[in-house]
Amino acid sequence: MKKILLVCNAGMSTSMLVAKMKKAAEAKGADVSIEAKSLSEAKAEISEADIVLLGPQIRYELNNVKKIAGSVPVEAIDMRDYGMMNGEKVLAHAMEVMGA
Amino acid sequence: MSEEFELICMQMITNSGSAKSSYIEAIQKAKEGDFEGAERLMEEGDQFFSEAHGVHGNLLAKEASGEKTEFSLILMHAEDQMASTEMAKVLAREIMELYQKK
Numbered sequence: 001m002k003k004i005l006l007v008c009n010a011g012m013s014t015s016m017l018v019a020k021m022k023k024a025a026e027a028k029g030a031d032v033s034i035e036a037k038s039l040s041e042a043k044a045e046i047s048e049a050d051i052v053l054l055g056p057q058i059r060y061e062l063n064n065v066k067k068i069a070g071s072v073p074v075e076a077i078d079m080r081d082y083g084m085m086n087g088e089k090v091l092a093h094a095m096e097v098m099g100a
Numbered sequence: 101m102s103e104e105f106e107l108i109c110m111q112m113i114t115n116s117g118s119a120k121s122s123y124i125e126a127i128q129k130a131k132e133g134d135f136e137g138a139e140r141l142m143e144e145g146d147q148f149f150s151e152a153h154g155v156h157g158n159l160l161a162k163e164a165s166g167e168k169t170e171f172s173l174i175l176m177h178a179e180d181q182m183a184s185t186e187m188a189k190v191l192a193r194e195i196m197e198l199y200q201k202k
Contacts (some may be wrong), residue, residue, distance in 0.1 A: 005179070006110025008117075010177075012174075012176070013113045013117075013177065016110070016145075025110065050125050055117060056114050056117040056118040056120060057113070057116075057118070057120055057181065058117075058121065058123075059118065059121035060121040060122075060124040060128065061121075062171060076146075079114050079118050082110070082112050082114045083107075083110050083113075083114035083115070084107065085106070085107065085110055
């Protein structure tokens, strides 16, 4: 099972996007776990993830998170998809990057 | 909570969040000595932030005209994001000036 980790400041708005992504994953029958974490919580789990996605409010941490993540891909979520809570599109992009 | 209202809040969160990132990236540019790049990021931040203010302003105008806004934690969170972005903006400007004097 692939693991998608979403990161923002408090994990609040991101958890709303996660709910939409989970629905999209269910509809597709995709075998993924999707979680939202705050940055400090996420740090310990980054190495176990298959992809890390950052919310727009924490995009400025992109380079720092990339350093911690090593070979795990790290990306900022497209702000339009984030604002429209387009779980389907964010999921599809993550699956593509993970090669799943 | 209606889906439409949820999206209004997300627009505020996304735009003020993007603005905050731009302001902090402006500080990072100034730290590298790239003041033009920093200035561009401050402008980019202002554009995002005014989007957020526009959406928020519409809610305020509606409330002022008697149409009560739905209350929710996500709206509070959106306003909280806007307040912290405001602070990031003021501090980014000050810190950029400090780097410029160095």
